[in-house]
Amino acid sequence: MAKTILIVDDSATMLMSVKSNLEMNGFKVETASDGVQALNKLKSGTKPDLIITDINMPNMGGLELIQNVRALPGFRFVPILTLTTESQAAKRDEGKKLGATGWLVKPIDGADLIKVIKQVVPGA
Amino acid sequence: MNPLLQQFLSEARDFLQGIGEKLMQLEKAPTDASLMTELFRYVHTLKGNSGLFEFPEMTRVLHAGEDLLDAVRNGRVRYSQELADRLLDAMDFVGMLCDEIEQNGAIGAVYANDSARLGESLRKLNVSAHHPVEDKANHSDNPVETTENLTSAPARPETAIPVEPPPAALADIPEALRMKAYAIAQAGTPLCWLVYTPDEQCFFQGQDPFFLARQTPEFLWGGIVSREDWPKLAEMDAYRCLLDFHLLTSAPHTTLDEHFRYVADQIKIQPLSPLSFIIPVGDTNGGPVYEDFVGDALEFLETGNFGGLERAALTMLELSSPDLWFSSALRWLLLVLEHDPDNRPVLSGIVESLRNLDQPEWLDLQSQWQDQTVLTPTIPAAVSIESTETALPSGIVSLSSIDDFVLSLLAIQRQILLLPITESWQLGRIKSVAATLQGCLKAIGEFDQLASLAFAAEQSLVQSAAVPLLSWLDEQFHMPGKMAVQPLGSQSIEPSKPAETVETQPAKTAVAHEISTTADIDGEIKFGRRAEDVTAVGAKSLKVDQAKIDRLMNLIGEMVVSKNALPYLAGRAEAVFGVRDLSREIKAQYAVINRIAEEMQDAIMQVRMMPxxxxxxxxxxxxxxxxxxxxxxxxxxxxxxxxxxxxxxxxxxxxxxxxxxxxxxxxxxxxxxxxxxxxxxxxxxxxxxxxxxxxxxxxxxxxxxxxxDPEVIKRKAYEKGILDEMALERISDQEAVNLVFAPGFSxxxxxxxxxxxxxxxxxxxxxxxxxxxxxxxxxxxxxxxxxxxxxxLSMAVTNVMIIESDGQLFGIPMDSVVETVRVPRADIRMIKHSLATVLRGRIVPLKPINTLLEISAPPLANDDDELAVLVVRLGEESVGLLVDDFRETVDIILKPMSGVLAQISAYAGSALLGDGSVLMVLNIKEMF
Amino acid sequence: MTIEFKKNQVFFKNEVGVEEAELLLEWLQKKTAPKADFSACTHLHAANLQVLMATTLTITAWPVDETLTVWLQSALGVS
Known part of the structure; x- marks a missing residue:
């Protein structure tokens, strides 16, 4: 069964790029443009096998989203990867403390992305 | 253009717009943290997006902008007008690159220099943050640490590995597997023992340590043990991770670091010597019986009679039960004989162990092995900074023994030293560089040079100048050529760098040429676009393709017109075919369609609405x-x-x-x-x-x-001949002010x-x-x-009056129509070669519309010899148009003229009529 | 369902997720001599694994996947 991945990023370009890459690799992709939208998706029945979230977003940023996701029933254990840039090492660690599984470094290489997903999502 | 690029450009323009706005707002409220955060986010995201493509010129500038804003955000750099100016210039440049990409699909090489200059001009403001690596490099006690990411895993500290005893758990590995591992290791592939101790709360970080362990690259063996005694099931917390994973793998260290990068703090990797695997296991009964064998075996070894040793061992093995410790040791002896026959200490070690059935002691031998491997350390797989290949003069320190990472660190230190020191607090740089260099020396084992480094650093601090430390560095490593790997340092201090490559190439466009010649790193950098042009290009981008909405608009226009055919049809049904019921039904249907069409039109118009x-x-x-x-x-x-x-x-x-x-x-x-x-x-x-x-x-x-000042206007108007003396006295102040709208007035x-x-x-x-x-x-x-x-609000629907002249129909926009009158031919006078008539006591000039349209036919009168006069407003005046006849007024959707017809200003546009014919709508103001 | 309980026996199928560990623990707490069948199992989350390791368990079938079998055998104390 195809795994579902929720991508959260305020940049439509980034969403489009990651989404097309994932879809080409057989994943089902849901998108949200900020933390609030992502939470609403989760609350309204989207059950992703992995969440990939940007850090800097309006309304609700990635770190806050992670905290909120972990507090949602049914999402205690879902793998979450943060989307960071090279200079955001501190944010990665903070994300991990708040419950993120790991991180991706922008710009994302397509093959790397799939490799990481296979590593954190059993059966992907 | 591919959709992703299109999306990127469209979004980039939005971001650029947003960046401009936020910068403006920040000028008024420079301390507003939320504005700053927003601004940073825009630049950050834009940079991230640009990285999806090969636009290094764009990414470089944005990167510098991002770093600068990050410094401002964290209070390291103060917000200033100059900063805003440079950022705005940089964003103009990025906007121009967007245009370039849109037109040519790529960024021309001519922009490289401007990109470098702009990036540099931003970095100059960001004196506190030269390079992310620098901060890292300050940890002199761990000089080979680097930023972790997918490609560059942290390098392990190679120096001074304490000789660790082989892990006891190795004995848990089945003997057959250990023997295989020994063979692999002996053949030259280093093996690692990895202990992975997941965080107790790791499940709540979405981790599955078992899954991660299972995927270990080059996995040979794995075991799972509990960290503490299992609690009673009734008290157990399924989600507190108590598992430890032991792994044997032949993957290189760096590969393992990468695989476990999210849990780097939870793994311990220990390199294993082949000897570590030689652990005989089994029943230790029946020891002394083999005394003779030990004696013989030692003699064989001493005389180098390996054949004899092998035969003796094989014989003993056949005679002994395979479960005995003794048999196990014999099997190892045979294996070592096969793979490493020259290693006498190991062979004799095994033989000796047979005497009292104790585990052979390898520690000494292992430390020898470790010393050997340290001499050829593994180089981190990916070092982000490339070093150029140049022949090196022999220096005090042999460069060949230094790995690339240390080299790049040194290069960076050198470039930091090249930065000008103007403020006393910048001396901190010297201290950190000295600390880093100290770490480098330790890492490469050059302890002798520490003293001279300390001296040079002290000199630098005393003189407040980087020179002593710099010359120490160059002398010590003697590699200036190799140092200049990154354009980090100030270009003004590195005059040898080729600064102008653009000059030799023909400039791609006039704009590009202007950039390459007028740009100046310290002066203003302008990109041939004015501030007000910045959004002009962005203005063309609607999120929905404009053509699609225009098409909808045209279609609804046709729809509105076509539906008008229904009342005609209803009329015909009744009048021609005499089916009254059908006529009524058609009318009812028409009412429905009419309502929907109107709503649809309204909806489409809403789409076209913009703030x-x-x-x-x-x-x-x-x-x-x-x-x-x-x-x-x-x-x-x-x-x-x-x-x-x-x-x-x-x-x-x-x-x-x-x-x-x-x-x-x-x-x-x-x-x-x-x-x-x-x-x-x-x-x-x-x-x-x-x-x-x-x-x-x-x-x-x-x-x-x-x-x-109305007086100034009057005087000017008089000087320019717009007003004569008479008018000058008569004209009111407001009328005078309105003269600024007169043609040719400035x-x-x-x-x-x-x-x-x-x-x-x-x-x-x-x-x-x-x-x-x-x-x-x-x-x-x-x-x-x-x-x-x-x-x-909308120009989409225009109410026009249809008039007829010379057998053709024309539309006149209703908002310029004053009235329609029929004037008896006798009431039309000729005043100064012009036609005129008197309407309610006012003289109204008359113009035959045919004349204006250069149609030669005279206006037609009706049966009562009256001429149709359409009075229209022309600015402040009223003018009567002589037409042949008036028709109804209709709502039409005006389509602007296109192609060559667009040049004819007399027409405002065209519209389709219910019967399918085209109505030309006149632009009255342009006809006179 | 990736985890199925039948009388005294639990069947693991495909990838057994982390959420199932709680169910598994509850079930095991009630059983005195539980048995496990891994024949259709391709992976099970570490949380499930540690719950099983804390239990005295009879394994009726190992996974088809040989390396998984080796892992499980080392973890569940059978060789």
């Missing part, structure tokens, strides 16, 4: 730049930015508004000193306000400048470079009237000026 902010958004930048150039201080207030109007109206508003605003800035506002002298606030206020009044959008541009004494585009207010007026708008101006000398534009 005036689309035009307003460029003003903060325009006003800021212009005011600064003029040395004026102006506070811009914009109101009603979300007022909406049809896209065409909004777009037509751009140029006229810019002109009005510039006029106001240039001629309206006084200089601050003058304002103070006459008791006005030093800061002028410019209000741009949009409101909606029924079906019109009203835009007001109000300044509190010096206003317009009030500026000196044509400035700002508003002196050769465009006067008359052009503004024409542009506004073209979209059925009106412009009015009120001004009070000394107090200020208010210009009001009134525009229709």
């Amino acid at each position: 005036v902010s689309f035009v307003f958004q460029r003003f903060p930048r325009l006003v800021r730049d212009t005011a600064r150039k003029l040395g004026k201080d102006i506070n811009l207030i914009m109101e009603g930015e979300d007022t909406e109007a049809d896209k065409n109206i909004i777009e037509s508003l751009g140029d006229p508004l810019i002109h009005i605003v510039r006029n106001s800035l240039d001629h309206g506002f006084e200089l601050p000193e003058i304002r103070r002298a006459i008791g006005k606030p030093m800061v002028g206020t410019l209000i741009i306000r949009a409101t909606q009044e029924s079906d019109r959008v009203i835009i007001e541009i109000i300044d509190d400048g010096k206003g317009i 009030t500026a004494d000196v044509i400035s470079d700002l508003s002196g585009r050769g465009v006067g207010m008359d052009v503004v007026k024409t542009a506004i009237e073209k979209v059925n708008g009106a412009i009015s101006l009120v001004s009070e000398k000394g107090k200020g000026t208010k210009i009001q534009l009134s525009l229709p």
Whole structure:
């Protein structure tokens, strides 16, 4: 069964790029443009096998989203990867403390992305 | 263009717009943290997006901008106007690159230098953060640590590995597997023992340590043990991870680091010597029986009789039970004989162990093994900084023994030292460089040089100059050629770098040429675009393709027209075919279709509605730049930015508004000193306000400048021959002020470079009237000026009157029609070669429409010999058009003329009629 | 369902997720001599694994996947 991945990023370009890459690799992709939208998706029945979230977003940023996701029933254990840039090492660690599984470094290489997903999502 | 790139460009323009706005807002509130956060986010995201493509010129500038803003955000650098200026310039450049990409699909090589300069100009402001690596490098106790990411895993500390005893758990590995591992290791593939101790809370980080362990690259063996005794099931917490994973793998260290990078703090990797695997296991019974064998075996070894040893061991093995410890040791002996026969200490070690069935002691041998491996350390797989290959002169320290990572670290230190030191606090750089160099020396084992480094560093600190440390570095490593790997340092200090490569290439475009020749790192960098042009390109991008909406518009236009055929059909059904019921049904259906069509039309029109902010958004930048150039201080207030109007109206508003605003800035506002002298606030206020009044959008541009002096206008108008002496005395002040709209009138004494585009207010007026708008101006000398534009909400539906002339139908927009009258031919006079008639006591000039359209036929009169006169408004005057006949008025959707027809100004456009014919709609104002 | 309980026996199928560990623990707490069948199992989350390791368990069938079998055998104390 195809795994579902929720991508959260305020940049439509980034969403489009990651989404097309994932879809080409057989994943089902849901998108949200900020933390609030992502939470609403989760609350309204989207059950992703992995969440990939940007850090800097309006309304609700990635770190806050992670905290909120972990507090949602049914999402205690879902793998979450943060989307960071090279200079955001501190944010990665903070994300991990708040419950993120790991991180991706922008710009994302397509093959790397799939490799990481296979590593954190059993059966992907 | 691929959709992703398209998306990128469209979004990039939004971000650039947003960045400009935030910078403007920050000028007013430089300490507003949330504005700063937003601004950073825009630049950050834009940079991230640009990284998806191969646009290094763009990414470099954005990266520098991001770093700078990050420093501002964290209080390391202060926000300043200069900073805003440079950022705005940088964003202009990025915007221009977007245009370039849009046109050519790529960024021309000519932009590389500008990109470097701009990046540098931003970095110069960011004195506190030179390079992320620098901060890391300060940890001198761990000099080979680097930023972790997918490609560059942390390098392990290679130095001074304490000799660790092999892990006891190795004995848990089945002997067959250990023997295989020994063979692999002996053949030269280093093996690792990895202990993975997941965090107790790791499940709540979405981790599955078992899954991660299972995927270990080059996995040979794995075991799972509990960290503590298992609690009773009734008290167990399934989600507190108590598992430890033991792994045997032949993967290189760096590969393992990468695989476990998310849990780097939870793994311990220990390199294993082949000897570690030699652990005989089994039943230790029956020891002394083998005394003889030990004696013989040692003798074989001493005499180098390996064949004899092997045969003896094989024989013993056949005689012994395989489960015995002794048999296990024999099997190892045979294995070592096979793979490493020359290693006598190991062989004799195993033999000796048979004496009392104790585990052979390998520690000494292992430390030898470790020393060997340390001499050929593994180089981190990916070092982000490349080093160039040059032949090296022999230095004090042999470079070949230093790995690339240390080299790149040294290069970076050198470049940090090259940065100018102007402030005393910058000496901190020297300290950190010294600390890093100290770490490097330790890492490469050059302990002897530590003293000379300390001396050089001290000299540098005392002299407040980098020179002593720099010369120590160059002398010590003797590799200036190899050092210059990254353009980190200030270019002014590295004159040897080729600065101008552009000059030799033919400039791609005029714009590009301008950039390459006028750009100057310390001066202003301009990109041949004015502030007000910044959004002009972005203005073309709707999120929905414009053509699609236009098509919808055309279709609904046809729909509206086609549906009008139904009443005709109903009439025919009744009149021609005599089916009254059918006629009624058609009419009922028509009512439904009519309603839907109208709603649809309304809905489509809504889609075309855009907020005036689309035009307003460029003003903060325009006003800021212009005011600064003029040395004026102006506070811009914009109101009603979300007022909406049809896209065409909004777009037509751009140029006229810019002109009005510039006029106001240039001629309206006084200089601050003058304002103070006459008791006005030093800061002028410019209000741009949009409101909606029924079906019109009203835009007001109000300044509190010096206003317009009617006397000056009158004098000018007289000088230019616009007014004669008579009129000069008669004219009211308001009428005089309105003369600024007269063609060929310009009030500026000196044509400035700002508003002196050769465009006067008359052009503004024409542009506004073209979209059925009106412009009015009120001004009070000394107090200020208010210009009001009134525009229709939508130009999509036009109410026109159809007239007939020479057998053709024409449409005249109803808003210019005053009345229709039939005038007896006898009442038409000839006054000064022109036709005229008197209507309600006023003389109305008459023009045959055929004449205006260059049709030779005379106007037709009706049976009573009356001529049809359509009185239209022409500015302040009324003019009668002689036509053949009047027809009905209709709502039409006006399609602007396209192609060559667009040049004919007499036509406003065309529309389709219910019977399918085309109606040409006249532009009355352009016909005279 | 990736985890199925039948009388005294639990069947693991495909990838057994982390959420199932709680169910598994509850079930095991009630059983005295539980048995496990891994024949259709391709992976099970570490949380499930540690719950099983804390239990005295009879394994009726190992996974088809040999390396998984080796892991499980080392973890569940059978060789």
